[in-house]
Amino acid sequence: MDNLKNTEDELFSKFSHDLRGSFVSILGYTELLNDPTENVNQEELNDFVKRIDFRTKEAYELLDNFINWLKLERYNKKLIKEKNSLLDCILEAKFSVDKIFKQKSISIINEVKNNATVFIDLQILQGIIKNIFKFISRTIENDSKLKISYVDYSKNVIVKFEFPPNLEKHQIEELSNLKLEESNISNTPNEILFVKKFIELSNGKFELFVEGNIKIVVSLPKE
Numbered sequence: 001m002d003n004l005k006n007t008e009d010e011l012f013s014k015f016s017h018d019l020r021g022s023f024v025s026i027l028g029y030t031e032l033l034n035d036p037t038e039n040v041n042q043e044e045l046n047d048f049v050k051r052i053d054f055r056t057k058e059a060y061e062l063l064d065n066f067i068n069w070l071k072l073e074r075y076n077k078k079l080i081k082e083k084n085s086l087l088d089c090i091l092e093a094k095f096s097v098d099k100i101f102k103q104k105s106i107s108i109i110n111e112v113k114n115n116a117t118v119f120i121d122l123q124i125l126q127g128i129i130k131n132i133f134k135f136i137s138r139t140i141e142n143d144s145k146l147k148i149s150y151v152d153y154s155k156n157v158i159v160k161f162e163f164p165p166n167l168e169k170h171q172i173e174e175l176s177n178l179k180l181e182e183s184n185i186s187n188t189p190n191e192i193l194f195v196k197k198f199i200e201l202s203n204g205k206f207e208l209f210v211e212g213n214i215k216i217v218v219s220l221p222k223e
Contacts, residue, residue: 008073010185011193015066018190022059026052061134065194068127072201079121086116086125086157086220090148093129097137106140109147116150118157118220120202125220128198132161132216135191139214141166155223156204161216176210 029052032038033045040048071078090112094101101108118125136146141164151158165172174187178196185193192208195218199206205219 011197014186014193015062015069015190019059019062019066022055022062025055026059029055062190065127065131065190068124069194069197072124072198076201079124081119081121083117083119084122084125085114086118086150086159087112087114089125089129092126093133096130097133100137104137104140105143107145109145111147111149112159113150113152116152116157117222119223120204120220124198124202128195128202128218128220131191131195131198132218135189135195136161136163136216138189138191139165139167139171153222156219156221159218159220161218162213164212165210165214172210175208175214178208 029048033040033048087110090110094108140146144164146161146163149160149162167175170187175192178188178192195216196206199218199220203221207215207217209215209217
């Protein structure tokens with residue numbers, strides 16, 4: 001129980017620190033733009049707007065994940081568990097990173113069928129898949145393929161995301177030891193931490209393997 005409490009404290013500390021960091025950056029940029037003594041030219045203005053846009057989206061995603069985590073952890077009576085289309089969520093998440101995939105020349109092999117459904121709150125399912133795609137978009141090797149496969153069982157659906165990573169050795173080692181009681185939470189990507197928590201709190205199972213390719217294996221309930 002103490003280990004679980006310590007883990008939750010570490011997660012809360014990491015997420016809240018990152019969220020504050022995003023807002024501090026946004027406030028810093030807006031203060032500069034609002035300062036009449038700053039001679040900001042058009043090029044600098046465009047750069048600040050891009051940075052504010054990036055940080056605002058980052059803060060929104062963190063806050064959205066934070067709220068979903070809180071709902072699962074503390075307010076699970078607010079969850080609306082129902083059958084939801086796995087393919088629809090995958091296509092929606094893919095659309096959000098299409099621009100990055102095009103820039104990296106990523107092709108996708110998607111074997112998930114239209115009739116694949118899972119029994120889970122829609123916002124939580126969207127959070128799981130979106131975080132997986134965001135992590136993949138940041139770490140996948142250029143000019144490579146993402147393969148999405150699945151197996152449909154009577155009580156659960158297994159989904160596997162497999163792709164070649166473009167990561168430093170220490171990042172691969174961190175992912176290879178992704179057991180919260182063993183890994184360094186501060187160095188683990190937020191997307192993976194949220195995915196792991198969301199799935200486990202939804203009576204599913206999360207696994208990540210690094211054996212040349214990265215394999216993210218997700219088990220989600222059907223009932």
